[in-house]
Structure formats: structure tokens, C-alpha cells
Amino acid sequence: MAEDPRKRVELLWGASERPSRGPKPKLTLEDIVAAGVRVADEEGLEALSMQRVAKELGFTTMSLYRYVPSKERLVEVMLDRASDGPPVFTGEVRDWREEIEAWVRALWAMYRLHPWALEAKVSAPPIGPGQLAWFEAALRPLAHAGLTDGELISTVMFLLGAVRELAGIAFGVERARAQAGISAAESEAGYDALLREFVDAERFPSLAKLVSEGAFAPSGLADEGVDLDLDFGVRRVLDGIEAYVAARRG
Amino acid sequence: MAEDPRKRVELLWGASERPSRGPKPKLTLEDIVAAGVRVADEEGLEALSMQRVAKELGFTTMSLYRYVPSKERLVEVMLDRASDGPPVFTGEVRDWREEIEAWVRALWAMYRLHPWALEAKVSAPPIGPGQLAWFEAALRPLAHAGLTDGELISTVMFLLGAVRELAGIAFGVERARAQAGISAAESEAGYDALLREFVDAERFPSLAKLVSEGAFAPSGLADEGVDLDLDFGVRRVLDGIEAYVAARRG
């Protein structure tokens, strides 16, 4: 029941010594993880089974368990590996706001590449190399904003969370409508219609006002709805940080 | 494959007419959902199976399928019902910032009550009555901030996302350490130690700086770590909105 956290970290960081005896392994953890990511990328997390991954590699299901203690653990490593490769900026930070916005866009793009990463639950702070790389990438520019250490950490966590959740909704909707074979505009219209049908002014007065004003009506920007939510939110966070730091200095 | 979105919404809103023929149903959708929520609250989402819910009610597994098309759908309704009951303020909005912060705390509390709600993936905008109630509750105070309709929606989505994700991490960590039987301080110390071991200054310079400065060292506030991240982030968003609105009016 109580999973050894050490083992977990070792798996994530590839820090296990090869035993000296016994036959040479024909697989590696990274082979398995890569195969898993491939399957998940192409067929979704639902299609990911130990048997599916094993077939992908041409081995038996049970062979995987020599490298990975459980499917859950495998997915954990997959998550870390998929999130590897944030944009690496070097040199001086010119415009920290600009770089943070670029970081957000890059994170968004990563989730677009690996949408299954949004289906797996996250229940731990970043501990693997891939996730810490994203942390680092945000920290670099943000360190120029004038925050304390604790505030820096809070901000990064907050941004990581917001991006992930909004990406989850955005790609979820996208997938649903792709499956249903309707356009983005039709999908938005459907949402608008749903709200118009069920949101009554007595129970949901503020919402009803928005609905009646057409705030949920399909815009020309159909495909970018949630994307825009994110941009707006991120900019407000950055504004807020500037105002906060200015006030403290003031 | 292509699930009928209408059926989905009907289930969520309880909008289906009772057929006139046949025996009277001995169960209701809400009975089943309530039993599901009970199980999930006490034993987690993992323990939630159709058989477990059926046993809870004293019926056979298959009887549930007369009321719910699939387990996935059941969880969807459970999610909506669990998130019912946001704080209802009436009368004038006195201090919109204060009310938003109270709303965030209430949302946090709801997730604490139903932590399994954080394990289920969310892949759609709010469509059920419970989730829309939360939307409404945020909208009411926020409408006094001076934002456009679109900006209002973006802000609420952004906040919903951030709270959810940070709650997911916070309660995930909490659960893990409860299982491992260690204190919050020990858990924080473990994280700090992990970072100290693996974060090298070459690969993660900014992070390494924070680590060496003790930014991840256990604080006296141990139990409130992520909670604090959220507070800070939310306040920055609100600051940012004020600054943004002021600048536009400016």
C-alpha cells in the first residue's frame, strides 16, 4: 500500500544501478516509456494498456513489469518524459513578461502534442526532470519580476495549474466535437443554445444576463475560445505582479 | 461511439419524462448518484465501481444501467452534484474582491469535501446545474470589476482552472503523506531533500538558486503550502484586473 517514494524518484530520474549478474536486458525503461507515449499520442490514454505497449515493442505483457512496477508508475514517467523539452532561453532576460507569455504558449503547445497528459491526474508537485525543466524555464524570466522566493514558487505553480486546466477543457471540447464531426462554430453555438435553454434568470441572474447579451454566441475566433481565456488570465496575473511589486517598493 | 450530447444534458438536468407503462422504478438517478458520491467520498474514486454502488443501494449491478448509460456518465453527474451548493450571496455586492476570495475559499472547501472530484478528468465547459451555480457565484461579484462580458467569462474560467489544479496537487500530496504516515513537515522536508539531491546548478540554475536559499525548506506553515500559492495567485489576478480596468479608463 505505502509505495516507496524513493523507488518512485529513482524511476523518474533513471537512477538505478544495473545488476551485475543475469542476462542483459533487451529493453530499457525509456524504450517502454517511448512506446507508451507513442500509443497515447496516437490513440489516447484509454487505449494505453500494458498489452498494447508490449505489442508495440514485440514483447510479452509481463516483460514490462521487469522495468516498471505498475501501470500507474509507467504513466507517471510518461508524463514526465512527455513534458520534457521546454523552450530553452539563454543569455540575459530582456523582457520577462514577454518570456513568460512565450512559456505559456509553449506549455500549451506541449499539451496539444500530448493531450493525454491532461487526462492523467496530477497529485504531486513537480519531481521529475521533465517537469522541473518547465519549472526552471518559468523561473528564469520570472526571477526578474521582483518577487520573493516564496512568491516566485507560488506564481509558477499557479500558472502551471491554470494552463493545464484550461488546456484540458479546450482540448476536451475539441476532441468531443471532432468525434461528433461538427465545426468549432457549431460547437460554440451548441453551448450557447444549451445555456439559453437551461439558464433561467431567477436561478442564475448574472449568467442569464451574459447569455442574453450574446456573450457565449459564436465569435469569429471560434477555435480560440479557451485559448483567449488563458491569455487574458495570464496577462492579468502579470499585471498584478507588476502592480504588487510597484506597491511594495512604493 | 458518438455519444448523444442531448442525452448527456438531459441526464445532468434531470429532464426526462417518466414512461407511463411498466413497473414503477424503485430507484432514481439521484439515489444512484448520491450513493456514488458517498462511496467516492469515503473510499475514493478508485473504489467506485458499479458493483460497489449497487451493493450500497441493495440492488444488482445491472439495475443501475436502467438509469445511467455508463459509468463514465454516472461520474459526470456525480461531479455536477458534488459541486452543487456554492455560497449564495444576495443583496448588493459590497466588496467584489473580498467576495471572490471567499468564493475561492469555498471552492477549495468543496474540493476538500470531495477530493475524488479532482481525479476525474474535466473535458468540457460547465454544463450542469451544479457547475453553473459556481460560475454564477463568481460572476455576481466579478460583474462589479468593470470588465467586458468576454473578459468576465475568461476570468471565471481561469480561476476555476487554477483552483482545481492547485487543489489537486495539495490534496494529492496530503493523501500521499497520510498513506505514508508522515507529518506535513516531514513531507515538505522530503521534497526539499529531493530537490537538493537532483537539482544541479548547471541544468536548473534558477531552481538551484531557490533551493540553496531554502525556499523549499519546511516553513512553520507546512500544511498550507499550496493553499498559499493559490491565495497569492488569486490576489495577483485581482490586482491585475484592477490595474487593467484602471488603465483602460485612464
Place this chain on the structure above:
DNA sequence: CTAAAACTGTGTATCACTTACACGAAATAG
């Protein structure tokens, strides 16, 4: 050298779970 020890990939089996299907009982329409 050789035998024991450690480790590999495999085959088999178990257990838990979702869900399809058909049956007999119950309720209503006409």
C-alpha cells in the same frame, strides 16, 4: 572450471470490472 546465484523474458492463471442480452414480473393503454 564449475556450480550457485541473480536476473531475464515467458506462459499461465486469477481477479476485478464494465457491459450486452434475455427472461419473468409489473403496470398501463385500449
Place this chain on the structure above:
DNA sequence: CTATTTCGTGTAAGTGATACACAGTTTTAG
């Protein structure tokens, strides 16, 4: 009344995770 519809149930199929023991492989102690 009787035909129809819907209810709860029993049975069974299909999928998936993973425990366990086995046979072959490699290393090392002596």
C-alpha cells in the same frame, strides 16, 4: 382482458492488471 412497455435480475462475454513459477542466460565465488 390482453398486448405492450418497462423494471430488476441472472448469466456470460470481453478486457485488463498483475501474481507466480519456469526455463534460459550471465556473472562470480571458490
